[in-house]
Amino acid sequence: MAEGAQREREARAWGWVAHLRDGGTTPWSAWGSAAGADEQFGRYLPGAQQLELLRRLNQRRLPAPELADRVLAASAPGRGLPDLGLVGVLPASAFGPPPVDPAALPADELVRVASALIAEDVVAAGDPVERRQPRLLRRRYRLLGDPELANPLRDALVADGRPPGGRRSTVVVAGTDLESMLVHLWTARSLGAGVRPWPDWLRLELGRATVPGRIDLAELAAEWVPRVGSDRVHVVLDDPRRAGRLAGRRRHVPIRPLSADAIELARRTAPVVGTLVTPEQRTALMWQRLRPVLAAHPGPPLRVPRRHRPWLTDRTDDLRRRLAAGDYAVHGVLADPVEHPAGRAGVRGPDDDRVLALAVELLLGPRIGTAQAEREAT
Amino acid sequence: MSTATRKVHLHVGTPKTGTSYLQHVLYHNRPKLHRHGIVYPADRFDAHFLAALDLMRMPWGGLEAQAIGAWDALAAKVRRAHGDAIISHEILATASRAQIGRALESLGHGTDSEIHLVLSVRDLVRQIPAEWQENVKHRAALGYCRFLDQIRDPRREGRIPTWFWGVQEIPDILDRWGADLPPEHIHVVTVPPAGGSPELLWKRFVAAFGLDGIDLQLDGERKNPSLGAAETTLIRRINRAANEELEPAHYRPLVRELLAHQTLSRRTATPRLALPPDVHAWATGLEEAWIGEIRARGYDVIGDLDDLRGVTPVIDFADPDHPDEAVVASAAVDALKAVLLDHARLQRELAQRDGELRDTQRQMEKAYLRPTYRLREKLVRRLETGSTGRLAMKAYRRARGRSSRSA
Structure with missing residues (x-):
C-alpha cells in the first residue's frame, strides 16, 4: 500500500520532468499528472534547482532539447546547497536536506546552476581571437590604470601584433572619475581571479586609507618615471582615444559598459570557468568571449552608494593633488564625483532576480562564440 | 552478468576518520601495492584531492587550476591498469548524484569495473567539534556556538551547514553514492572509540581495501593533528x-x-575541544537513528556500529567561545x-x-x-643610430643566423 503510494508520488514527479522537457511551465505545486513508465528517463530525479531553472527557461522561450537535457543533468558547482528533492515526492525522512517547493527556491541557487552551463559555453567557444605575430616596427608601450579602459585596448593592440613592453616604452595610465574606476576595478576582478560580492568588497576598500593600487593613477605614474623618464609617462583622463593613440593604435576601441547584474553574473561564472581552463585562458575567455555578450544586454549601471560621497570627494581631491604634483603629462582633469540624475542613478548593487533573468537570456540566446552571438554582441 | 575485470575501491569519506593517514600509507607504498596487483594511481600526494575538485568543479583557493582534467586522467589510469585500484578522498562525500553518475561511469561501473564503495565513519560527538576546528583552520571566523546553531537549524542554509551535512550525514552520503551498487559492495568502516588500539582502525582499512597479506610500510605517519x-x-x-x-x-x-x-x-x-553537554542529546539521537538505518540497509560493516555511539558528555567542558x-x-x-x-x-x-x-x-x-665586449657594444650602439648602420647590423644578424637584437 505504502509502496504503491510512493510509486505514484514518484510517477507524478517524473511526469513533471517530462512536462518541463516538452517546454511546460506549470509549477510543481500545481502539477498533478503522473508519467508513464517509459517517461522515467533518468537514473534519478533531477534536483529541484535544475527543474525550476528549466521551468524559468520555458517561461521565457522554448529552449532547444539539447539545452533542456543539459540543464537537467547539470550539477551546481562549488559549495552551496546540494541538489534538493521535490516536496511531496519522498516520504518524510530523518536524513538528507529537506525537500522544497522549487518555486520557492532563491534565485541565487538557480543562478548557481546556470553559471555552470554558461561556463561550459564560454569554454566551448574556444580561444577568442587570432593574434598577429608581433610587428617588428611598433610603438613600445605599457598600458596601466583603470582596467575597463586599459584591458580592452591592450587586447586590441595585442591582437594587432602590438604586445606591450619593450625598452623605452611610452607608459599610458588610463583613468576616469574615481567612482567609475572603483566599479571598473570590481568588474575586472569579477572577470578574473574572483572577488567578494560588491557590498563586501566596497566596504573593505572604503575602509582603507588609500585608493586601490590598480587605480591609484598618481602612484602608477610616479613608479614609472624613474624607469622610462617623465617625458614618456602620460596620465590620460579626458579621452580613451588619446590613450589608444599614445599606445600606437589609431582606430578607436569602443568599450561597452556592463550592467550591475552582468558584472555579478560574470563574478558567479568566472570561478567555474577557472575549474575548466587555466587562469590565463579564463581571463582571455571571460574578457573576450563572455564580456561582449554580457555588454549586449543593457541594464542599470552599478554605483557607489550615495552615503560614500564624502569618501569619494576626499580621495578624488587627494588623487588630483598628487597628479598635479607629478613630473609627467596629465591629459584632462580628474572629474568630481557625479550626482547622477534621476533615471540614470543606477543601482547600489546587483539583484539576484535580475541576474537570473540575464542568465536565462544568455542560455536561450545564440551559443557564446558563434557568429550569431558575435553579431548580436556588436 | 558482470564482465568486470577489476575491483575499484572508492573511498569517499568521511573527513576526520584517519583518511590522511590512509592516503599517506597508500601513496608511499605504491610500488609494493603494484607488485600485489593493486594500483593507487597518484603522481603526487594530493592527486585524488585534485581529481575530486575537478569532478565537483570546486574552486579551492586557486588550487583548482592544477586540477583541470584530473578526474578523467585518474579514471583513465584506473581503467588502463592491470589489476585492482584504490581511490580515496574525503571531499568526494559531497558529490551530487549527477557527479556520482559521471564518476562511476568513468571508472567503468557496469562494464569492466566492479565498484566497491568505502565510507569510514566516526561518531558525531567527536565529528562535530572536529568539523568546527577544521572550518577554523580554513579561515572561518564564526564561534563554536554559532557553528552549532547553524548545523542544528533544520533549513541547513549557508556554506557551513551545507558542507557539514554534505560530508557527515552518513545515510545520505550512502544514499547518493550507493544508489546503483549492491549493499554487499558498500563497506562501512567504523572508527574505534577514543583510547582504543591505534592499530585497530588500520586493520579495518586493510580488510575494507583487500590489503591482507601485503607488508606495507606504516611509519612516517602523516597526521592531521587536532x-x-x-x-x-x-x-x-x-x-x-x-x-x-x-x-x-x-x-x-x-x-x-x-x-x-x-x-x-x-x-x-x-x-581539548568537545561537544557541549547541552548539544549531546541531540547528537546521540542522530547517531542512534543512523545506526538503525545503516543496520537495516544490510551494508558490509567493518568494525562495530556501536562505535558510532559517542561517549558521555564531558564534565569540565572547555568552552572555546569563553576560553x-x-x-x-x-x-x-x-x-x-x-x-x-x-x-x-x-x-x-x-x-x-x-x-x-x-x-x-x-x-x-x-x-x-672585458675590453672586447665594451668595444663591440660601442660599435653596435653607434651603428644603431643611423639607417646605414642598422642595415649593416641587419645583414650581420642574418648572416650570423639569429634574429636577436642583442649585441
Missing part, C-alpha cells in the same frame, strides 16, 4: 584579524601549517615565537640568496667589462 579549545580560539581570532589582508596562498603555509599544525597542536596538555584567557595568551606566545623563528630563518635565507645574487652580478659585470 588543537585544544583555547588554541582553536586563538586561530579564530587570528582569522578575524587577518582574513581581509592575508592572501589564501599565504594563509595555508603560515596559519594552517606553521601555527596550527606545527606549533599549537603540540600543546597537548591543554583542555581561559591565560591559556589563549600562552598559546599566542608560542605562536609568536614560531613566527619569529620562521621569520629569522627566512631572513637568513634571504641574506644567503642576496649574497649569491651579488656574486652573480659581480661575475656578469666582470664579463661585460
Whole structure:
C-alpha cells in the first residue's frame, strides 16, 4: 500500500520532468499528472534547482532539447546547497536536506546552476581571437590604470601584433572619475581571479586609507618615471582615444559598459570557468568571449552608494593633488564625483532576480562564440 | 552478468576518520601495492584531492587550476591498469548524484569495473567539534556556538551547514553514492572509540581495501593533528584579524601549517575541544537513528556500529567561545615565537640568496667589462643610430643566423 503510494508520488514527479522537457511551465505545486513508465528517463530525479531553472527557461522561450537535457543533468558547482528533492515526492525522512517547493527556491541557487552551463559555453567557444605575430616596427608601450579602459585596448593592440613592453616604452595610465574606476576595478576582478560580492568588497576598500593600487593613477605614474623618464609617462583622463593613440593604435576601441547584474553574473561564472581552463585562458575567455555578450544586454549601471560621497570627494581631491604634483603629462582633469540624475542613478548593487533573468537570456540566446552571438554582441 | 575485470575501491569519506593517514600509507607504498596487483594511481600526494575538485568543479583557493582534467586522467589510469585500484578522498562525500553518475561511469561501473564503495565513519560527538576546528583552520571566523546553531537549524542554509551535512550525514552520503551498487559492495568502516588500539582502525582499512597479506610500510605517519579549545580560539581570532589582508596562498603555509599544525597542536596538555553537554542529546539521537538505518540497509560493516555511539558528555567542558584567557595568551606566545623563528630563518635565507645574487652580478659585470665586449657594444650602439648602420647590423644578424637584437 505504502509502496504503491510512493510509486505514484514518484510517477507524478517524473511526469513533471517530462512536462518541463516538452517546454511546460506549470509549477510543481500545481502539477498533478503522473508519467508513464517509459517517461522515467533518468537514473534519478533531477534536483529541484535544475527543474525550476528549466521551468524559468520555458517561461521565457522554448529552449532547444539539447539545452533542456543539459540543464537537467547539470550539477551546481562549488559549495552551496546540494541538489534538493521535490516536496511531496519522498516520504518524510530523518536524513538528507529537506525537500522544497522549487518555486520557492532563491534565485541565487538557480543562478548557481546556470553559471555552470554558461561556463561550459564560454569554454566551448574556444580561444577568442587570432593574434598577429608581433610587428617588428611598433610603438613600445605599457598600458596601466583603470582596467575597463586599459584591458580592452591592450587586447586590441595585442591582437594587432602590438604586445606591450619593450625598452623605452611610452607608459599610458588610463583613468576616469574615481567612482567609475572603483566599479571598473570590481568588474575586472569579477572577470578574473574572483572577488567578494560588491557590498563586501566596497566596504573593505572604503575602509582603507588609500585608493586601490590598480587605480591609484598618481602612484602608477610616479613608479614609472624613474624607469622610462617623465617625458614618456602620460596620465590620460579626458579621452580613451588619446590613450589608444599614445599606445600606437589609431582606430578607436569602443568599450561597452556592463550592467550591475552582468558584472555579478560574470563574478558567479568566472570561478567555474577557472575549474575548466587555466587562469590565463579564463581571463582571455571571460574578457573576450563572455564580456561582449554580457555588454549586449543593457541594464542599470552599478554605483557607489550615495552615503560614500564624502569618501569619494576626499580621495578624488587627494588623487588630483598628487597628479598635479607629478613630473609627467596629465591629459584632462580628474572629474568630481557625479550626482547622477534621476533615471540614470543606477543601482547600489546587483539583484539576484535580475541576474537570473540575464542568465536565462544568455542560455536561450545564440551559443557564446558563434557568429550569431558575435553579431548580436556588436 | 558482470564482465568486470577489476575491483575499484572508492573511498569517499568521511573527513576526520584517519583518511590522511590512509592516503599517506597508500601513496608511499605504491610500488609494493603494484607488485600485489593493486594500483593507487597518484603522481603526487594530493592527486585524488585534485581529481575530486575537478569532478565537483570546486574552486579551492586557486588550487583548482592544477586540477583541470584530473578526474578523467585518474579514471583513465584506473581503467588502463592491470589489476585492482584504490581511490580515496574525503571531499568526494559531497558529490551530487549527477557527479556520482559521471564518476562511476568513468571508472567503468557496469562494464569492466566492479565498484566497491568505502565510507569510514566516526561518531558525531567527536565529528562535530572536529568539523568546527577544521572550518577554523580554513579561515572561518564564526564561534563554536554559532557553528552549532547553524548545523542544528533544520533549513541547513549557508556554506557551513551545507558542507557539514554534505560530508557527515552518513545515510545520505550512502544514499547518493550507493544508489546503483549492491549493499554487499558498500563497506562501512567504523572508527574505534577514543583510547582504543591505534592499530585497530588500520586493520579495518586493510580488510575494507583487500590489503591482507601485503607488508606495507606504516611509519612516517602523516597526521592531521587536532588543537585544544583555547588554541582553536586563538586561530579564530587570528582569522578575524587577518582574513581581509592575508592572501589564501599565504594563509595555508603560515596559519594552517606553521601555527596550527606545527606549533599549537603540540600543546597537548591543554583542555581539548568537545561537544557541549547541552548539544549531546541531540547528537546521540542522530547517531542512534543512523545506526538503525545503516543496520537495516544490510551494508558490509567493518568494525562495530556501536562505535558510532559517542561517549558521555564531558564534565569540565572547555568552552572555546569563553576560553581561559591565560591559556589563549600562552598559546599566542608560542605562536609568536614560531613566527619569529620562521621569520629569522627566512631572513637568513634571504641574506644567503642576496649574497649569491651579488656574486652573480659581480661575475656578469666582470664579463661585460672585458675590453672586447665594451668595444663591440660601442660599435653596435653607434651603428644603431643611423639607417646605414642598422642595415649593416641587419645583414650581420642574418648572416650570423639569429634574429636577436642583442649585441
